Amino acid sequence: MTFEATCTAPVNIAVVKYWGKRDTSLILPTNSSLSVTLSQDQLHSKTTIRASADFVSDRLWLNGIEESITSNKRLVACLRETRALRTKIEAEDASAPKLAHLNIHICSENNFPTAAGLASSASGYACLVYTLSKLFQLPLDASDLSIVARQGSGSACRSLFGGFVAWEMGERADGADSKAVQIAPETHWPDLQALICVVSDEKKGTSSTEGMQLTVKTSPLLQERIKNVVPQRMDEMIAAIKDKDFPKFAELTMRDSNQFHAVCLDTYPPIFYMNDISRAIIRIITEYNRDGIKAAYTYDAGPNAVIYAPAANMAEIYSLLSHYFPGAAFDDSLGLLNNAAAPTTLPTNFDQRVSPVFPQGSVKQILHTKADDGPRVLAADQGLLNAEGLPKRLA
């Protein structure tokens, strides 16, 4: 008996940031957060899970390398929760195939290099839990699944939906109300696009898991953010999205990115994720917005910038970035340059002195993408495992 499912799940980039846990084992956050789900056409995790009576143990391959399952408490939690739900189904319905007791092989890949510094744990755990739910045919909606995925990686819960997604922090000690909800689907605001700028960095930053708990422990300013800033900002952000009010959305996004990095800096010892290139991009976007907001930057726990903007501004923004950061590879999956050649001159009245021109390769890659849908189920022939249940591709 063999059962198998293969799915992909998207990356999400928060516009109200998650930083701090009130419960580190259940992964319950100190504040709500909100993100935009980016298109799987550019970036995704892909996972095949097969359950078979032939398998002698649970096994896992990540990007072609076998990893231990038992030593990964978070992964174990996701497997335990979904198997328990499958066991219940099988107990209640005698006709349901008996899968819960079978060993599984999990094979997962990202279609972007981990080295790019793009959050892979969010798409990875969302894909794991979504694929498990398909394998086990769990009668759960995306919010229910988000509660499971959250225990793998907090921000993974938001990758269970497309479009604009809030992670409601919840109040309960067991985390049953700490879940993702969709604020608006990807079809609500098709004009909103994103440029991801992969920034070269000398220094590997602090892991977000360690970093956020050091902030909780040592930053006096974090409490103010949690108690007084984020609750109001969440309301304003949801309203801005519903109204498709880009200037408001952009201001809130930039302020929240700034504040996230501010509480990192207020941590002791301080945590830095942005470098001089990241800051130059902020200065360039700030100058670009001088006479009215046309773009928003945001930075996660690394130096890479994500720039949100209406589609009409994208060629101009790409041109600006190309001026200051020559030599960046451009991933044009949306056909930006084919449809409208990027201008070669800077925008009128743009004060060029806002930044020096950086050496070739300071920004390694620029990737054009957009808000898009949630996890997808793929056809059986798209699976990552071969007939023996081993990865078709090894690292």
Next chain:
Amino acid sequence: MTFEATCTAPVNIAVVKYWGKRDTSLILPTNSSLSVTLSQDQLHSKTTIRASADFVSDRLWLNGIEESITSNKRLVACLRETRALRTKIEAEDASAPKLAHLNIHICSENNFPTAAGLASSASGYACLVYTLSKLFQLPLDASDLSIVARQGSGSACRSLFGGFVAWEMGERADGADSKAVQIAPETHWPDLQALICVVSDEKKGTSSTEGMQLTVKTSPLLQERIKNVVPQRMDEMIAAIKDKDFPKFAELTMRDSNQFHAVCLDTYPPIFYMNDISRAIIRIITEYNRDGIKAAYTYDAGPNAVIYAPAANMAEIYSLLSHYFPGAAFDDSLGLLNNAAAPTTLPTNFDQRVSPVFPQGSVKQILHTKADDGPRVLAADQGLLNAEGLPKRLA
């Protein structure tokens, strides 16, 4: 009739930072602050002021270049206040020479380049007001004078004292209780020394006058700092200084520097003063402190680091900095290298990977100094004006 005074005044570097005014014309701060006065043997402003019936107008030369007095509201306020006090003396004492109505020539120089990014307005205004008080023989103590100097440049009030100096924010609307007081004289803790690292920077930062008011206007986190963080931190810092408790002094200093830059980053648009070199110095000092605090970094509104440490650690710290920042010029006025050659190896157990080695000249200069005394009166032959009342040296 000619009257003249020549004085020098020191630079001070805050360990609890001033950032934000509640009254921009009287220069009343949103929080109290505390600084260490650094030795005039290395860094000072020097000012000669002459009053003469021969002068047809008030004139001012700064670093050899004539500047307008009337267009400088802050300078006008300092002159008006001190002349009013002199007028009162002359009215009450018929034997007092009549100076208040005479025109004056002011000649002021810094012995360090403005381009070095070291706060020159603090020493400059402290020196101006101190020299005026000597010229006019005002019966004011240093705290009284600090109220006048504060109206020239906020942090100038702290340069009226040597040693460890608090600027009490005060409560009154007229600023009469917003003044500097000495927490401890320079003789209290002679073991405390400082290294100033002059960092090369591509980009001129936001002026502190503009920057701090943008923070007051836009940073939600600043209010928390003002209301809840600084009052307690001031008490703890004063206790640490009185106890000569270096680890406590150092932790508070680093935390407050971090928080100042955090509220700059929480400003909209964000303000950056530290660059990748500044942050590398933080990482190096953090690693150096891993098994116990041996040094403290602090950064003002620019990328330069000031490192406070006990005298015994200075050679080791200099050696560390020289490793990561080759080619920095070293100003050894205190005889650090003569008295104890800096070690050429890194400290035991120091994790070198904390930072890359930077290119030659990334840190331009390292200057060794210490806590020292307040403004000094110089002999008449040290004056900066010639017989005609013009600068002996022009730019």
